[in-house]
Amino acid sequence: MRDGADPAAPMLEVEDLAKHFDVSRPLLHRLLSGEGRRILRAVDGVSFAIPKGTTLSLVGESGCGKSTVARLVVGLYTPTRGRVRFAGHDLHEARADAAQRRRMQMIFQDPYASLNPRWRVRDIIAEPIRAFGLVKGRAAERERVAELLTHVGLSPLDGEKYPHEFSGGQRQRISIARALSSSPEFLVCDEPTSALDVSVQAQILNLMKALQRELGLTYLFISHNLAVVRQVSDRVGVMYLGRLVELAPAETLFTAPRHPYTRALLDAVPDLGMTGRQRVPVGGEVPSPIAPPPGCAFHPRCPLADARCRAERPALLPAGEAVVACHAVEEGRDGAARREPAGALAPDAA
Amino acid sequence: MAPPLLEVRDLRVEFPTRRGVLTALDGVSFAIEAGEVLGVVGESGAGKSMTGAAIIGLIEPPGRIAGGQILLEGRRIDDLPYERLRRIRGREIGAIFQDPLTTLNPLYTVGEQLEETMLTHLPIGREEARRRAVGWLERVGIPAAAQRIGSYPHEFSGGMRQRVVIALALCAEPKLVIADEPTTALDVSIQAQIIALLKGLTRERGTAVMLITHDMGVIAETADRVAVMYAGRIAEIGPVREVVKHPRHPYTAGLMASIPPLDRRVERLAQIEGAMPRLSEIPPGCAFHPRCPQAFDRCRRERPGLLDAGGTRAACWLHLDRAGRHA
Ligand SMILES: Nc1ncnc2c1ncn2[C@@H]1O[C@H](COP(=O)(O)OP(=O)(O)OP(=O)(O)O)[C@@H](O)[C@H]1O
Ligand SMILES: Nc1ncnc2c1ncn2[C@@H]1O[C@H](COP(=O)(O)OP(=O)(O)O)[C@@H](O)[C@H]1O
Ligand code: SF4
Ligand code: SF4
Ligand SMILES: [Mg+2]
Ligand SMILES: [Mg+2]
Numbered sequence: 001m002r003d004g005a006d007p008a009a010p011m012l013e014v015e016d017l018a019k020h021f022d023v024s025r026p027l028l029h030r031l032l033s034g035e036g037r038r039i040l041r042a043v044d045g046v047s048f049a050i051p052k053g054t055t056l057s058l059v060g061e062s063g064c065g066k067s068t069v070a071r072l073v074v075g076l077y078t079p080t081r082g083r084v085r086f087a088g089h090d091l092h093e094a095r096a097d098a099a100q101r102r103r104m105q106m107i108f109q110d111p112y113a114s115l116n117p118r119w120r121v122r123d124i125i126a127e128p129i130r131a132f133g134l135v136k137g138r139a140a141e142r143e144r145v146a147e148l149l150t151h152v153g154l155s156p157l158d159g160e161k162y163p164h165e166f167s168g169g170q171r172q173r174i175s176i177a178r179a180l181s182s183s184p185e186f187l188v189c190d191e192p193t194s195a196l197d198v199s200v201q202a203q204i205l206n207l208m209k210a211l212q213r214e215l216g217l218t219y220l221f222i223s224h225n226l227a228v229v230r231q232v233s234d235r236v237g238v239m240y241l242g243r244l245v246e247l248a249p250a251e252t253l254f255t256a257p258r259h260p261y262t263r264a265l266l267d268a269v270p271d272l273g274m275t276g277r278q279r280v281p282v283g284g285e286v287p288s289p290i291a292p293p294p295g296c297a298f299h300p301r302c303p304l305a306d307a308r309c310r311a312e313r314p315a316l317l318p319a320g321e322a323v324v325a326c327h328a329v330e331e332g333r334d335g336a337a338r339r340e341p342a343g344a345l346a347p348d349a350a
Numbered sequence: 351m352a353p354p355l356l357e358v359r360d361l362r363v364e365f366p367t368r369r370g371v372l373t374a375l376d377g378v379s380f381a382i383e384a385g386e387v388l389g390v391v392g393e394s395g396a397g398k399s400m401t402g403a404a405i406i407g408l409i410e411p412p413g414r415i416a417g418g419q420i421l422l423e424g425r426r427i428d429d430l431p432y433e434r435l436r437r438i439r440g441r442e443i444g445a446i447f448q449d450p451l452t453t454l455n456p457l458y459t460v461g462e463q464l465e466e467t468m469l470t471h472l473p474i475g476r477e478e479a480r481r482r483a484v485g486w487l488e489r490v491g492i493p494a495a496a497q498r499i500g501s502y503p504h505e506f507s508g509g510m511r512q513r514v515v516i517a518l519a520l521c522a523e524p525k526l527v528i529a530d531e532p533t534t535a536l537d538v539s540i541q542a543q544i545i546a547l548l549k550g551l552t553r554e555r556g557t558a559v560m561l562i563t564h565d566m567g568v569i570a571e572t573a574d575r576v577a578v579m580y581a582g583r584i585a586e587i588g589p590v591r592e593v594v595k596h597p598r599h600p601y602t603a604g605l606m607a608s609i610p611p612l613d614r615r616v617e618r619l620a621q622i623e624g625a626m627p628r629l630s631e632i633p634p635g636c637a638f639h640p641r642c643p644q645a646f647d648r649c650r651r652e653r654p655g656l657l658d659a660g661g662t663r664a665a666c667w668l669h670l671d672r673a674g675r676h677a
Binding site (some may be wrong): 061062167168169170197198199200201202203205206209213224225226227228230231249251254265268269270272282286299322 | 394539616617622
């Protein structure tokens with residue numbers, strides 16, 4: 001391979017990654033009140049790898065650290081601890097090298113905020129092309145932009161317009177065209193359809209899957225919508241308070257979830273099939289990441305919690321095809337054999 | 351027979367602009383009975399919030415109600431002077447908006463806001479109001495309510511704030527609650543708690559709820575009936591099971607089919623091609639016709655009204671035969 005890295009290396013490897021934010025009050029206030037520093041452990045020791053051409057999704061409730069992982073992975077944050085390797089290179093070195101940097105791009109949740117409102121769409125899309133000097137000459141650049149617009153289902157004529165002239169779904173298509181313009185191999189997608197209506201979401205998810213097939217893309221996909229995650233993922237990581245609590249092949253995670261939190265999340269999804277399945281809310285709320293509970297951070301909400309859970313933090317251990325951080329699973333007291341599938345979701349007359 | 355709790359008849363809302371008058375709502379008619387939850391769904395910009403705003407008299411100028419009537423227990427409220435409507439709004443209609451911070455006053459404790467609302471609208475004294483305020487916080491699931499009653503809104507998490515907003519909207523015991531995307535900003539776990547609370551109230555107190563959301567899952571488990579909106583009009587309205595399981599309008603069918611299933615992976619999701627038109631570009635005839643796989647000649651020329659579609663009412667010419675037979 002041109003860059004000399006191991007071609008069999010995963011696209012992305014993350015090891016014991018952590019990001020802590022100092023959210024202390026000002027020093028004077030702390031001195032007067034005798035209050036200590038307050039450290040928010042947004043991400044606290046996360047490890048995973050994404051093989052080339054596959055999709056790993058991260059799910060979890062608001063504030064569990066999904067976006068922080070995304071930002072660490074593309075180098076927008078410097079990790080407090082741990083490391084990220086991109087295509088076999090240390091992320092730090094990869095970011096310093098334009099040839100590597102162009103291979104990764106990010107798509108954000110809000111398709112409006114991420115597009116410069118004063119630029120024409122063609123300039124928005126061409127910016128990475130210019131920054132990386134990817135084509136020579138105006139004509140070639142126009143041609144490439146037209147090709148990208150067509151690829152994401154827009155018209156080359158749309159390049160002359162401004163972002164406000166487009167609907168939310170079209171703007172997300174523009175973001176995707178822009179992200180694709182440097183011919184990346186790895187895309188980090190942070191809630192790419194959360195701001196969109198379901199009908200538009202279906203268009204964008206279909207587009208992302210088609211692009212992955214055609215271009216062999218690798219995705220880190222972040223969403224709190226489990227049904228969306230099921231459609232796009234090869235593997236899924238469930239996060240709780242800055243840590244992975246379960247990591248499994250998508251099919252396994254949805255048919256045989258092991259961690260009590262994963263199960264609770266799945267049970268809390270509203271049932272469109274109207275099977276009468278009672279939705280079971282996860283009791284309580286996500287605790288503060290500044291003062292997480294001791295032992296297993298999920299124990300105040302967990303129906304299986306016992307004394308060990310309150311004292312000792314569970315490690316991620318293999319459990320079948322998954323890895324799971326739970327004492328009950330390790331001790332075999334989780335009633336593993338599981339579970340009628342969640343209600344049939346589609347309308348009969350689709 | 352008693353009139354329905356809320357009746358909206360042929361509502362039309364217009365926005366004058368420099369380039370001409372935009373029609374945001376056009377011929378919207380529906381009713382809600384006491385104790386009933388009407389879900390209102392549709393893509394963003396379809397006119398859901400506008401419908402809610404018209405009912406509580408909060409359409410922002412230059413927007414205005416340009417036609418139709420809104421009746422609460424048979425009395426017209428769309429033509430009332432501002433002060434009288436404001437009183438009805440607090441006492442008989444409660445409103446829950448998506449963003450709790452716009453509803454809560456940051457300068458007053460949660461308890462003070464609840465007490466003030468009740469003192470304004472209910473014939474009770476300060477002591478009783480304080481007692482009920484704690485009760486309401488408990489009912490919306492705020493742990494240790496008696497201690498939290500003296501907290502300010504910023505001391506609560508987003509999900510707890512939204513629950514406080516709900517307590518505020520309900521504490522004056524309104525007959526009708528308009529909830530505009532009350533759970534959209536919340537995680538499913540908290541969403542489920544709030545939905546359960548709203549449902550409980552309709553059961554126990556006969557409160558009527560207009561639940562605006564684009565989340566079909568929430569509608570499926572909460573609403574009794576659903577109105578599907580498209581481009582400022584109602585495309586289909588009927589019992590929730592019929593609309594969700596056997597949609598009669600091609601738009602509803604497309605919308606339902608595009609929802610990703612949780613119980614299996616599909617290679618390609620069904621999608622409706624194109625996008626909802628802007629207000630300035632609503633096509634003639636059926637507003638859905640450029641995207642409709644079943645459109646025919648008449649659809650492009652003539653606008654369909656709500657027709658009996660057997661189980662639901664749908665604004666679609668495909669149902670003309672049945673409607674004709676029943677007429
Ligand atoms: N720059 C920052 N400074 C301080 N705290 C931060 C910062 N960025 C994130 N946090 C905190 O870190 C935690 C994780 O945040 P993150 O944005 O990663 O959550 P998330 O899982 O993406 O949530 P959501 O689903 O709401 O997007 C939260 O408690 C958040 O408040
Ligand atoms: N102040 C305004 N001036 C002009 N048009 C508006 C204004 N407010 C809303 N609209 C338009 O009215 C339509 C319905 O809006 P809304 O009820 O907010 O939709 P929904 O709640 O279904 O997303 C949209 O096309 C919107 O752009
Ligand atoms: S470790 Fe204990 S508290 Fe944590 S999820 Fe497992 S059983 Fe529940
Ligand atoms: S009226 Fe015609 S265009 Fe409109 S939904 Fe029915 S078939 Fe389609
Ligand atoms: Mg996020
Ligand atoms: Mg709205």
